Amino acid sequence: MKAFKHLCIAAAVVFSTMSPASAWMSADGAMNLSIGAGHYILNEQVQRAARASRGGMYNTAPRTALARTRFTRSYSTAGLDTLVGFYPPSQRPQMRQGFLDLHNSYPQVARQLGVPTNDVATGIASFLAGAYMAYNNHNLSNSYVRPMADQFRHALASQSDFTRMSDSEKQRMYDVMVMLGMLMATTQVQLQRQPDPALEAQMRQLGRQMIEGFLKVDASRLRITSSGMRIV
Numbered sequence: 001m002k003a004f005k006h007l008c009i010a011a012a013v014v015f016s017t018m019s020p021a022s023a024w025m026s027a028d029g030a031m032n033l034s035i036g037a038g039h040y041i042l043n044e045q046v047q048r049a050a051r052a053s054r055g056g057m058y059n060t061a062p063r064t065a066l067a068r069t070r071f072t073r074s075y076s077t078a079g080l081d082t083l084v085g086f087y088p089p090s091q092r093p094q095m096r097q098g099f100l101d102l103h104n105s106y107p108q109v110a111r112q113l114g115v116p117t118n119d120v121a122t123g124i125a126s127f128l129a130g131a132y133m134a135y136n137n138h139n140l141s142n143s144y145v146r147p148m149a150d151q152f153r154h155a156l157a158s159q160s161d162f163t164r165m166s167d168s169e170k171q172r173m174y175d176v177m178v179m180l181g182m183l184m185a186t187t188q189v190q191l192q193r194q195p196d197p198a199l200e201a202q203m204r205q206l207g208r209q210m211i212e213g214f215l216k217v218d219a220s221r222l223r224i225t226s227s228g229m230r231i232v
Contacts, residue, residue, distance in 0.1 A: 068157040069121045071170035078168070079175025102182040103175060109182070113145045120162075120170050121153035123177035128214065130184030132224050135207030137191065137200055140224060147228035180210070 080103065084096045106126075107117050115122040125148040129140055156162050184207065191200055211219040221231045 068163050069153050069170075070116065070119050071167040071174070073118050073171055074168060076168055076171060078172045079179070082172070082176060083179055099179045099183070102186070103179050106178050106182060113142055115146050115149050118171070118174065119149075119153075120174050120177075121149045121156055123174035123181075124152045125149035126181035127177035128181075128211070128222075128229065129224065130181035130188070131207045131210035131214075132222060133188040133207070134184040134203040135211060135219050135222075137188065137204065139189065139192070141226070143226055144224050144228075147226065148224060151228045184210075 080096065080099055083099055084092050087095045109126075110117045110122065113126075115125065125145050128148065129145055133140060184203070187199070187203055191203065208219040211217075211222055215222065215231070217231050223230050223232055
């Protein structure tokens with residue numbers, strides 16, 4: 001099975017001079033990041049779409065659904081500003097650059113996964129993939145991400161409140177989710193190469209918080225397969 005390593009190939013360079021633990025999990029803001037950022041992206045429309053997606057698989061999303069989840073990107077850094085704000089002031093410049101580099105590497109990742117950029121459904125799928133990897137301490141197949149993105153694309157397109165959201169709101173959610181997903185996936189792959197039981201436990205807790213906050217089910221019930229996401 002082709003491992004879901006493309007989420008971190010470019011991103012690993014960002015943290016090549018510091019372990020994931022020293023980069024963020026040892027920071028005073030680490031728990032605030034895991035809880036605060038999770039709540040930040042869980043607006044009502046996205047939560048409803050997440051719950052609607054729990055039950056099963058959709059076929060490939062039609063163009064109309066794709067259009068509703070896409071947005072036109074601006075130069076706004078609202079999502080980046082939000083994540084960086086969870087860290088102590090002394091660490092913010094370093095973390096800003098780290099998150100920015102992760103975000104900038106994502107288009108290459110998205111091409112490998114076969115998903116569009118600047119699309120909220122893609123952001124959710126990448127976020128949940130990273131959280132799932134963190135919680136279960138293993139990688140995912142590249143092919144598992146696109147079906148999950150299609151699930152969220154259908155669900156979001158059916159939410160009238162979501163379709164009325166502005167491009168800036170969609171971009172802010174997407175940016176936060178992509179950066180968090182990349183960070184969790186990168187740390188997970190680092191753990192595969194350099195095991196650290198303490199960090200693994202922290203990552204499992206972080207993954208659990210993100211999954212349970214997003215889907216409102218016990219994290220142990222989530223499965224991500226070639227058919228997408230399902231709850232058992």
